[in-house]
Amino acid sequence: MTTTTRTAIAVPDAPNSLIDQLRWTFVDAWTLTLRGINYWFRQPLQVVAGWAFMIMLVALYGLLFGGAMQVPDGGSYMEFLLPGMFVMTMAFGIGETMSSISVDAERGVTDRFRSMPMASSAVVLGRSFTDMLYSTVGLVVMIAAGLVLGWRWHGGIGETAAAFGLLLLLRFAMLWIGIFLGLIIPGPSAVNAVWTVLFPLTMVTAAFAPPETMPAWLGFIAEWNPLSATIYATRDLFGNPGVGGGSWVAQNATLMAFVWPVLIIALFLPLSVRRYRRLSR
């Protein structure tokens, strides 16, 4: 019986200085990141299935429809498609983040964290580390798959790195949408319903076909979909075809690929923080 008694364990001192608090925040966030990494080792099948799904989409669109598709500035459809698929991989991150947050809330794990002497920002920080890490690895897998299927980048090292930077910035913006939605929706079953609504929004972009070829209203939505800016910008930076001609978004793609995610973060980060604080009301 003695193992559970108070004598067994000393209560660690609470952090006094700002530096100690910061240290606790990062140590806690790292512990939660390890939790996420443990998930991959415990559910390797799910991780691989997620990648396989994306690779299958690339193969499906690229090989099945690719032959019939006319790329605007000429060039290979696979090269036109891949930047869009990278962006979709980032956008699908909303679903991953949303369901993790929502499962923790439903099971009471969030409450357990909140009743513990840990830095409250560490929960969100840990989620960011985990999801960004996961998406980065996913992106690398997609790039490898793309290279196998005939996609190439033609830009210099700086441009290529900038393209990846924009993709990860987009993922970081998606993270905050996911956290906010995960906090407001009532449970994991509702996550599927929300995702059903969001999923088409990740498809109505410039990823598969140029918006000019769509009905005007749909083309407008696709053009102004925040994902499209990143698609245009990364095509440009990778030196892939389909950068687009006339539209304002296409002409200012790199700017918008930066502005959109920043706007999204500026909106959803404070909303999420507010929502998290409201848990104690």
Added chain:
Amino acid sequence: MGERNSTVVAEGLDKRYGSTRALDGFDLVVRRGSVCGLLGPNGAGKTTAVRILATLLRPDGGRAEVAGFDVVREAGRVRQRIGLVGQSAAVDEVLSGRQNLVMFGRLFHLGRRRAELRADELLEHFDLADTGRKAVKQYSGGMRRRLDLAASLILAPEVLFLDEPTTGLDPRGRNEVWASIRALVADGTTVVLTTQYLDEADQLADQICVIDTGRVIANGTPDELKSRIGGDRVDVVLHDAADLPAAAAIVERAAGAPADIDPDNRRVSAPVQDRMRVMSEIFAALGAANLSAEDLAVRRPTLDEVFMELTGRPAEPAPDTTTEEAA
């Protein structure tokens, strides 16, 4: 505020949700090392009270101290000294039991090595040591609860809050959890538990606070509460439900008090003062009236009857009002 030997003190806690008063002047004093049962139907405010005491909710009014620290101003210090077991087992379903405990131990800032040692200790103690790498989702309900309990005991808290710890468990799981709670109390942990099971409060608690509409309406030991409604009761169980009215008349005459008739159990019961005289009178009168009784006994009242007496309605929730409390 607070006496030296009480470790949970709440004074006039208020909590409103819109026009609903979840807590309305809630007072509580829990003696160090005791078990306090918060008993009440769904929506009475039990969970709200526990969530405020466990620093998860801010009260709109009043104040509370746990382990000597204010739950609002010194929440961080309170959090180092409490454990919380909520209504659902708050553990990660994908990870193994050990991975869960190591993770929570590290989040309690024990460091990796001490967190691992502590995890193994607790797994051993809660009889979960042989679960190995198995994911928690493969655990039984009782095992999950025990892991949940273990996770809230990592720092060996002074005060442990249990919010309906056995809801949804089968009788076996319930007994497992009860045994764990008893062992903790024997170790000196103060326990505050909410329950809507009267027998659970009766089994575990030294002190019971009956809660209704956000305030404590009665407070005392199980025995004190029972004697508040007139001490012992006499039960007569009949073989034939048709004899109930006649038997009730006999019981009322003997006991000198109105009798309750429970047709489902073919039982008549009434409060008694002079147990032996009433028993023998009823025994004789039943025989004279040629009524055949299955059982005749004097017993202490149940907490269900206590609640009925205090609030004028039964404590067991109607099936359609079970979701309110979770919010």
